[in-house]
Amino acid sequence: MSIAAVVIGRNEGVRLQACLDALQGQVDRVVYIDSGSTDGSITRAKDCGAQVIALDMTRPFTAARARNAGVAALGDDVTYVQFLDGDCVLRDGWIEAARAHLDADPRVAVVCGRRRERAPHASVYNALIDAEWDTPVGAAAACGGDAMMRMAALHAVGGYRDTLIAGEEPELCLRLRQAGWQVWRLDAEMTWHDADMHRFNQWWRRNKRAGHAFAEVSALHGGPPERQWVRETRRAVLWGIGLPLAILVAVALTGPAGLVLLLAYPAQMLRLGLRRGWAYGVLTVLGKFAEAAGVVRFNIARWRGQAELIEYK
Structure with a gap:
C-alpha cells in the first residue's frame, strides 16, 4: 500500500x-x-x-x-x-x-x-x-x-x-x-x-473568488436534490445586486425616504455580529458585494466562452 x-x-x-x-x-x-x-x-x-x-x-x-x-x-x-x-x-x-x-x-x-x-x-x-x-x-x-x-x-x-x-x-x-x-x-x-x-483588497478578491465558485458550481449542480450552492449564489445576488437596485428604485419613486432600505445593511451586520463578533458581521456583509461581482464575472465569462483565474495573494 x-x-x-x-x-x-x-x-x-x-x-x-x-x-x-x-x-x-x-x-x-x-x-x-x-x-x-x-x-x-x-x-x-x-x-x-x-x-x-x-x-x-x-x-x-x-x-x-x-x-x-x-x-x-x-x-x-x-x-x-x-x-x-x-x-x-x-x-x-x-x-x-x-x-x-x-x-x-x-x-x-x-x-x-x-x-x-x-x-x-x-x-x-x-x-x-x-x-x-x-x-x-x-x-x-x-x-x-x-x-x-x-x-x-x-x-x-x-x-x-x-x-x-x-x-x-x-x-x-x-x-x-x-x-x-x-x-x-x-x-x-x-x-x-x-x-x-493583511489587506482588505485581498479579502475582497477572496470573496469574489467565492462568488464565482458559487455561481459556477450551482450552474453545474443546481438542480434537485443537491441544489449545490444555489442558496449561496442567490444570497450574494440579493445583498450585492438586488438590494442596491431596490434602493435606487425606491429613491427614484419616493425620494430620500427610499434610503431607509439602506438600514438593512447595518441591521444584518448587527445580527451577524451578535452571533460571531463585529468583524464577522461587517466583513461578511461587505463580502456579499464581492461575491456578487464574482457571480457577474462568471456569467460574463460563460457568455464569452472564456475564464480567468481569480487569485487573492
Whole structure:
C-alpha cells in the first residue's frame, strides 16, 4: 500500500519549503505541480526530492488542473493521495490517522481534518479564515484543498473538473457522494495554513473568488436534490445586486425616504455580529458585494466562452 502527496503552488517561497520539509518521511512519493512560479519554487522542490511538473501556462490554469496533473504523474501504484496547497504544512500524526480511517471503511473516498491558520492573530482576516476552517467532524458534504483521497475513488469519477476556477473540491465531493462514496472530517489536526492576509483588497478578491465558485458550481449542480450552492449564489445576488437596485428604485419613486432600505445593511451586520463578533458581521456583509461581482464575472465569462483565474495573494 502506497501513499503519495500532490502539492500545488505558485510563488510560495519559504512556505513551499516548509510544506515539502514536513512531508519528509511521511509519504512514499511527493509530486509538486508548479503554475508559473518565478521565485525559485521549482528549484526548491527539486532540492527537496520532489518530482516536479511545470504546467504549460499557455493553457488556462486552475488548481483542479494542477491536482489532476499530479494524480496523472503518480500512475496506478498509489493507494491514497494526500493533496496539499503549497502554503500549508502537514501536522504530525495526520497521515496515520487518515490512512487508518480509509483502511477501516472502503466506502470512504475522502478524509480531512482540522486546518488551522498559523497566525490567526496577525490580522482580522486571518482570524476569520481560521474560524471558517473550523467545521463539524463526522460525515461531511465536502473537503477543502487539503485532504487524503482514495485513488480508486478519484479515478472512478474522473478526478477534479479541470475547468473550475474555484470550488473544485466541493464539486468533486458531490460527484463522489452521488457515486456512493463518503467524505469524512476527522477530529484530528491536519495542516497549518498561512493565509498571510493583511489587506482588505485581498479579502475582497477572496470573496469574489467565492462568488464565482458559487455561481459556477450551482450552474453545474443546481438542480434537485443537491441544489449545490444555489442558496449561496442567490444570497450574494440579493445583498450585492438586488438590494442596491431596490434602493435606487425606491429613491427614484419616493425620494430620500427610499434610503431607509439602506438600514438593512447595518441591521444584518448587527445580527451577524451578535452571533460571531463585529468583524464577522461587517466583513461578511461587505463580502456579499464581492461575491456578487464574482457571480457577474462568471456569467460574463460563460457568455464569452472564456475564464480567468481569480487569485487573492
